[in-house]
Amino acid sequence: MADPVGLIGGAGPLGPGPRLTPAQKPGDLRGGPSFKDVLMENLNQVNKLSDDATRAIEDLQTGKRDDVEGVILATQKADNAFRMLQAVRNKVVQAYEEVKQMR
C-alpha cells in the first residue's frame, strides 16, 4: 500500500485533472464530472458506510449478528472514509481562505 491516496505522481483521484492539448480550447473539457458531482458522490459513499457501520453495531447489540470482528471492520471502514472526507474538506476550506486573502 505504497500510495493509498495517490499523492505521488498524481496517480489517484487527488492528482491533477485532465490537461488541455494544444489543439483544444478552454471549455472543451467541460464534459467530465464537475467537482461538485465528485464531492456529492463521495459524500454519499461516506454516508452509506456510516449507515452500514451503525447497522452493524446495532445488530451486534441486539444479537442479530455475533461476529465482533465483522462489526469492527465495518466501523473501521466508515472511520477511514470519514477521515478522508474530513481531510478533503479541510483542504478545500484552506484553499478558499487563501483565495479570499487575495484581494
Next chain:
Amino acid sequence: MLIDQVTNAGAMPSLEMTMRFAAQRQNLIAHNIANIETPDFRPLDASPRGFQKMLSEAVDARRSSTGGAHGRLNWRETAELKRAPDGGLSLRPTTSSRNILFHDRNNRDLERLMQDLAENTQVFRTASELMRTQVNQLQRAISERV
C-alpha cells in the same frame, strides 16, 4: 471512487477475509473439541487450503485489474465459503473425513485439534495486527499535510 480507494486500500481487503474466516473457523474447532468423547461424531471443518486458494485467485484478479494497491476484492463462492448479507465471508462447514476411526466411530485426534486451535488463533492475531498497521498507515497518509 475516492472513498472506495480508501476503504479497499492495500492488503486490507484480503486481511479482512482472513480475519472473518479464522474467527468463524474457531467455532468449528471448539465444537470438535467439545465432542471428542462423543461416539459416532463426525468433526466439522472448513478447509484452510480451500480458503487460501480462493483468496489467492481473488488477489491475483485484483492485482491484474487495478495494480493491487486498491480496488475491491471480487471473490468466488465455493461449497464452504458463502457470501454473507453484508458482502463478507460466511462459512458453511462440511464434514471432515480424514483420520482413522476409533472403536466408537469417532474419528478424532486430540493433538490435531489442539494444533488447529493454536494455529487458527495465531492466524487471526496475525491478520488483525497486520490490519492495524495498514489502518495506521492509511490514517497517517490522510491526516498528513499534502
Next chain:
Amino acid sequence: MYGSLDISVSGMIAQRTRAAVIANNLANTDTILNAAGEYDPYLRREIMFAPGDPAAADPSQRALGVHIQAIEANPDALRAKYDPTNPFADAGGYVQVPDIDPLTEQVNMLAATRAYEANVAAAEATKTILAQSLRLLA
C-alpha cells in the same frame, strides 16, 4: 456476543458430569442395598453424549457443542460372586454384585479430565480472538 463461549462450556459441563458419574460408580462398587435397605444391587451408570446444545442461548447456535443425551443404568452390569454366608445369597451361594472395574473407570476418568482441559484451552482461545479484535479499535 452473548453465547460466544457456549460451545466450549457445554463441553466442560459434559465432561465434568461424566467425571461425577464415574466417581459415583467407583463409590458404589460394593453397594448391594438400595436406600430403603432392600436387596437391589447398584447398576453401573453410563453417560451418553450427543452433538449439539439445546440449551444454547441463540437458536442458530444449537447445532454446535455437546450435551448429555442420557445417563443410563446398565442392567447387565452385575456379576455373580460366591459368598454363601451372605444373607442375600441364592440357592447356589452366589450374590449378584455390581460389575464395576476400577481400572476401566479410572481410565475413563483420565479421558474426561483430558477432554475437560482441552475445552478450557478452546475457551481461552476464543477469548483471545475476541480481545484481539478489540485491539483494532485502539
